[in-house]
Amino acid sequence: MYSFHSEFILLLLLCNQYCAALKGRIVGGKVCTNEKHEFAVALADKTFIVKCGGSLLEARWVLTAAHCCNTMVHLRYAMAGISTNPVEEYISNSVTVTTIEACITHPDFQQDDLLNDIALIRLERPIKETATISYVQLPTTKLNDDIHKWCTQAIVMGWGWLDYHTRKRPSRLQCVTLDVVSSKDCLHYYHSRRNPDTSSEPAY
Secondary structure: OOOHHHHHHHHHHHHHHOOOOOOOOOOOOEEOOOHHHOOEEEEEOOOOOEEEEEEEEEOOEEEEOHHHHOOOOOOOEEEEOOOOOOHHHHHOOOOEEEEEEEEEEOOOOEOOOOEOOOEEEEEOOOOOOOOOOOOOOOOOOOOOOOHHHHOOEEEEEEOOOOOOOOOOOOOOOEEEEEEOOOHHHHHHHHHHHHOHHHOOOOOO
16 A cells, blocks of 8 residues: 555656746745655755755655756755754764765756756665655556545645745755646646746646
């Protein structure tokens, strides 16, 4: 039985392939308290400042956004086991740290509008499952377009800005709940945003 939380968090990241947020950002959130988020991985630079987040697919692979592979981000480390612990505890026994070996972006990723904003990170050393680390359990069946009818909300998580103006980042993993929309609506809002003259509908 796969985790519904895992499925839909992963689904929202995959949705970046079609519905990149060109200008809007998800800012803020609350400290994650659910222990089922043990697949969350913090991606940091050489000074251990967290730049992006990802989902641990298996021992040596992490799913993340392609824009995180930008050379300006300079990702160096992946830290697992900190879904409920402060980032500063990366030296503790419960946290596993490994070096990032490669970042493989979607072949059609476009930096300007973040189209196909998805990537795979290969780790230098494997990360084993522990009491505080687990791999994402992918859905075993195809997700239909009516997913929004039986799953109305999804959880987005990460170490992004707490405030848009100060751009302060949190020490603990943040979670926020968002509404799930159909693929049709997602594509409609996305194209409206890229071509504002084609529709008067707001794009959220």
